[in-house]
Amino acid sequence: MPETTIKSEKSANSPETSMAKAYNHEAVEQRWYDWWEKQGYFTPEIDPRKEPYTIIMPPPNVTGELHMGHALTNAVEDILIRWKRMSGYAALYLPGEDHAGIAGQFVVERELAKEEVSRHDLGREQFLLKAWEWMDLYRPRIRYQLRRLGASCDWSRERFTMNEGPARAVRTVFKHLYDKGLIYKGERIVNWCPRCMTTLSDLEVENEEVQGNLWTLFYPLMGSEQSSPGAGNGILVATTRPETMLGDTAVAVNPSDPRWQGHIGKTVILPIMNRPIPIVADEAVDINFGTGAVKITPGHDPLDFEIGQHHSLPIINLLNLNGTLNGNAGPYAGQTVERARKGVIARLEAEGYLINVEPHSHSVPHCERCGTVLEPIVSDQWFVRMQPLAAPAVEAVRDGRVRIVPERFAKVYYHWMENIRDWPISRQLWWGHRLPVWYCDNGHRFASAAEPEAVAECEICGSKKIWQDPDVLDTWFSSGLWPFSTLGWPDKTPDYEYFYPTDVMETGYDILFFWVARMIFQGLENTGEVPFHTVYLHGLIRDDKGRKMSKTAGNVIDPLSMVDKYGSDALRTALVTNSSPGNDQKLSEQKIEQTAHFANKLWNATRFVVSQGQASSPQAQPRTLPDRWIVSRYSRIVGQVTQLLEDYQLGEAGKVLQDFVWSDYCDWYIEAAKTALRGDDEAGKATVEVARTVLDGTLRLLHPFMPFLTEELWQHLNGWPSERALPNDEQSIMLAPWPEPIGVDEEAERDFNLVIEIVREIRNARAEAVRDAPEQIKKEMTGRRIEAHIGGGKRTAILKVEAETIARLARLDQEKLLIVESLSPAQRPDKSTTLVIGEVEVALPLAGLVDLKAERKRLQAEAENASAEIERTEKLLANEQFVARAVPQVVQRERDKLASAQERLAKLKERLEAL
């Protein structure tokens, strides 16, 4: 944007201020963050006289770039933190990074692959050293990005999930749950990713609807293998995965299915493998699906596994860990699943066992991380027993100790928690928290919270021959402890005692189960308290077409590039004000640009106020009507914004503020104030004082949203850079107290609203008249100040005081502006346009522009409007039900409307008759 730069330079030497003509976020944003940090403003003191307010930042994955979701997260959190800090709380915003489990291991492996080294070449120990090296490179990047976003987090308390503190918390929790019997090891069917070579929890599985086939196979009864297929001599089974038949150990039917009842207990011969398998009865079989008979592969299907357990069926594992078939698959050993499927089908068909094929869509599990098709396999894994932990966590939300915003997500939470299954926590990776489980040569097993280096002997028998379980924990295990592991737990540190439980956990709704739910039960189980009192869930950021942003789709808008282009303030405000809690939002660059325009507007408003000089006395009098009005409006805004923030309606709060600045403060107040500012009298000094006071407060209200800009402007407003007029404890807007309302002035609001209305009506009438006029007159009217006669009725005195303002705002010729109590016929000549604003009447003798016919028509239309309004309100007020049941204010408002419409109609009629 070279243009802007040139402009800025040109006007940089403007005499009144050192402020450039246009706002340049680059220069400003770089200025403040380091200073804030150096001053220690981000680091709260543990102060018993203050209330603590704590937000623990959801730790971004150390390996990635920050995306728009992070930008939104940090915007919301920083807004809350800055607001509370200004409101007098000891506000702690604790930052950190997550080691990111599988994703973390992958980036390291990817880097190694560049040198054609695999992790197995290095060995575990060396690999982990490498991993740490990489983390030390990645972490500063995340820190830098968070700084650019303006996050006022306390870097002195920064944590990494793999640091010794959080790691000790992990071991302590593990041991506690292990000793309590809530962590166990067992053979279960789990999701296996053949590419990542690890187990995954159900949450890490993405089910994708795939168009496949449903194959019907014939399994002959033992002894009738040679006869042709038929119900009498065998059974028909339907399957979407024919290759798994190699591992079948039974066929199951529903016991009440008349078709197959006779077959129960008999034995069929499994084709290809020529193995006898039983036909069993199980309620779990759906009579209405397929043939009503299911082949049972306990080794590779979750439902089959369960049925297998009930009937003590053997489990045949067909797969190697890389997803190829193993020796149990007979002739197909070594093949991929896809290839084996084709082979099996071909052979079954050739041998007459394939009865039917029909298209069938069903869902196939994929790895959330890499997209590979997952295989259910039976494996010895570690689990957390969920039911005992879930119950109190449900209760905590139900009884309100934890509030979820928006509320509707509570239902989703209940449903998940109440149907929860045990959580598989072991992962076959190297990067992560290694299970603190030890085995000894005497067959003992124990968990230890001690550092692995310090574990020297079996806790049960004292044997020195011990070894640690090779698996690591699901990355979400450590995440679940984050609200307290970051504060020093299990030690009762001062931080933990003061800042825990935390206040708000803010994150995307997509990780409600992954993370939020787990923090709640871990917090309750381990600290005896809820980890936070409020969960604020924001929506997802999508591209302008509503698609999820992703690298593969190529539709990512990078937050940092937006910060470069439009400023951090613009980005965070755009993200927050264009959305409502829990709802997804489509983001386009245009929205960020709009907010940047707002920043420029605010910059210029401040530039104007600063150029008026300092107020001479803090309580200058007398105050003009616009002064009283803006103070009143401001007071309402302070209350409104504060309330909206209390209600977590950040977007609304931001919008209210933008409206106030743009419309009330700039468009009306500053323009009206120019009247008083022109003079050198006391009123002018009072106006300077009011303009500054209201702007100062408004900057404070906006500071949580736009921290950089407001700091810059606030400093300018307070004499910077030529002098520092600020007391030590208020050197930064960050430390300035959150504003209090000054006072609502109903009278001023009413009176100035009348001024506004009059100005609007005159502008409007002029524009309309000019629009329909011939070219010649249009030209003549350009820039011309027009004549106006105002009959003010009881408001005459007020209007006389505001005459100059009205004249300037409505572009009237002040010499020819006449304000009287009531207009004489001469003062409203026929060739004029008449406006009726309440009891006020305005006549505009627009020479040459007023066409009598048109004017009559216009007045007619106005009169009809008024009549309609009268009719509507009269009818409403005649309704006894309404008068009796509606709240009094509403009834009164309707009465007022009626009265003013009647007055208006009378005036219009009078004028019409005169014409």
Added chain:
RNA sequence: GGGCGAUUAGCUCAGUUGGUCAGAGCGCCUCGUUUACACCGAGGAGGUCGGGGGUUCGAGCCCCUCAUCGCCCACCA
């Protein structure tokens, strides 16, 4: 198969206790350089708040129902 959300001006979206709630920004049309701002100002056009039914003195907001789109959960072999 359950559950949730969205459906408001051409576009993107606000609208939390039912009574100035019919709004904002952008876009479009007309004007305009006045003690800050053209990254601006003034004015205007544009919507029966997805359809239907109901509750109520009164509904964009509550209830029922339908439609379209999207998301989440679920052991549909």
